[in-house]
Amino acid sequence: MKISERSAMALATRLLIQRNALTEHAECQARVLVEAELKGHPSHGLQRLPRIIARIERGHIDPRTKGEGFWRAEAVWDVDGRSGLGPVVAMAAVERLAERVVTSGIAIAAIRNNNHLGMLAHYVEHIAERGHVGVAMSSSEALVHPFGGTRAMLGTNPIAIAVPTAGRPLVLDLATSTVSMGKIHHYAATGRPMPEGWARDAEGKPTTDAARAKSGSIAPFGDAKGYGLGIAIEVLIAALAGSALAPDICGTLDAEALCNKGDILIVVNPKAAPELAQRLSDYLDSVRTSPPSEAGRPVAIPGDGASLRRAAALRDGFDIEPSLWDALNALSLSPSSVLEGQSF
């Protein structure tokens, strides 16, 4: 079934307000989930909302805090997320960085004790909209085995980068795993075999059986290099944020524990130079129009696909499983339970 952005925002915001979220916080969290749907990434969309709600109800998310930060150095915003909603804490940090970067030129937020951010693209896009270069990184539970290893020791450790241009910004958002655990769950649900090389089972053996992979580990993308990038992000985040390392991380995938992963956000002011933004756009256009390896499939710039899908979804709505939409609606509280929710 098709859902409009407006209906999705209204429902997600309402469900969160019913759990005692400030309206502004509910809208911020709903926006991140709905944006993922609009961009065609349902793994980071509304299917995450029931878990967020369960986490609020169990006290693992405080939907009324923005976290607490201080400038531990002139350009380093040190944040204790105080178990706030991930996007609320992160967006509050982005605001502080955007102010500071006017004089410092570069500023970084190092965040611990914060909940899941959802798609990192959202944050760096927001930064790029103001004309800044943005970088975001997050750590996660141990889900990825090292190159040459067999046991899950690393998080999926995504990184996002956005660079503004005279036209559409470049927006990169990638996990350093070959695939997401969400995709493996999707294969498991449908019973289809996975491509070789994606995952290992709990005993560390390569498997194409998604059901076995769920308790095992995912391969890093790009062999040794992708593994190298993933583990560098892992220790870089912990070194800067003081957050936990993958084997000790919990709370991004479950509703059982406080979340102790780390997030890094960086904002940089581009060089002010004549025609530079236009030169970047022209370059990206020259890559887009360079000869494709497959006729009729033009070369893409990171962010192009998401941007096109988003425009279409804003016009036509986005697809959602009717069972998920029903489940979300069923989470709406009656007036009496709303009162209970507010006394939480």
Added chain:
Amino acid sequence: MKISERSAMALATRLLIQRNALTEHAECQARVLVEAELKGHPSHGLQRLPRIIARIERGHIDPRTKGEGFWRAEAVWDVDGRSGLGPVVAMAAVERLAERVVTSGIAIAAIRNNNHLGMLAHYVEHIAERGHVGVAMSSSEALVHPFGGTRAMLGTNPIAIAVPTAGRPLVLDLATSTVSMGKIHHYAATGRPMPEGWARDAEGKPTTDAARAKSGSIAPFGDAKGYGLGIAIEVLIAALAGSALAPDICGTLDAEALCNKGDILIVVNPKAAPELAQRLSDYLDSVRTSPPSEAGRPVAIPGDGASLRRAAALRDGFDIEPSLWDALNALSLSPSSVLEGQSF
């Protein structure tokens, strides 16, 4: 043949001083090349010295400048390299960042008009030795085709990251291409076929013939994700440094033109937290001792191999092609030509 670190440093330094380099600059450039040899990366080692010398002799490198910089914002060191020796300009920038980061917590250098840096690991290691997290990126000539494309549109765009720990730092240094052009030249010289998927020829067709690949393009590592990272680094460097984009870059591989690529260096002060450095070391050790996929081949942390090779090479010397060593010695100028060199 085996060469000692001391002999290599002495020869390389002498050759550069004979071309009018300041002693300190000659030692800095020689150190970067010799360190690559010690770490087992001869593609970034002394074989690059004849071209550096030719570039000095043609006026494409000024071996007496450190470049000129200014703080374009409190934490952004904006550098015009003035065609100095790459490592000299970059190390001078690292010194400025190391001073500034004491108060700013994070600082970045954006460098244009600088010559080739050699192995980026060298710079971030230097940063990590002082207890800081280091990140380095460089752009280059168009050598890499986009994922889904067939024409060289991107540089090899390497990135290096070092994170200090209580033990050996993690030191990542990777090009975003599947292989280096140096390796393709090596295959071409030996006539061996290359593995499939490494490269395309000048017409954009996949090839395993290294001779044809030399005039073609290299594949990005890790398919769409590696391409995404490579093009994000490409535009990020240009946006921050105001340097050229790959199709317009020259001067890193040839002796014909001034070098117009860009370099980015970032220094960040880690969080001061009890036991954090030890926790990072313990984590890396747990990854090293996690079960390997191949018995007897333990999981490696980025930088481990280079560190072991360096220790062995400092003890036993490093291997060099006798023809290269002879060629380098032949570049030594007689006393009369030294005088010419100094009047250059």
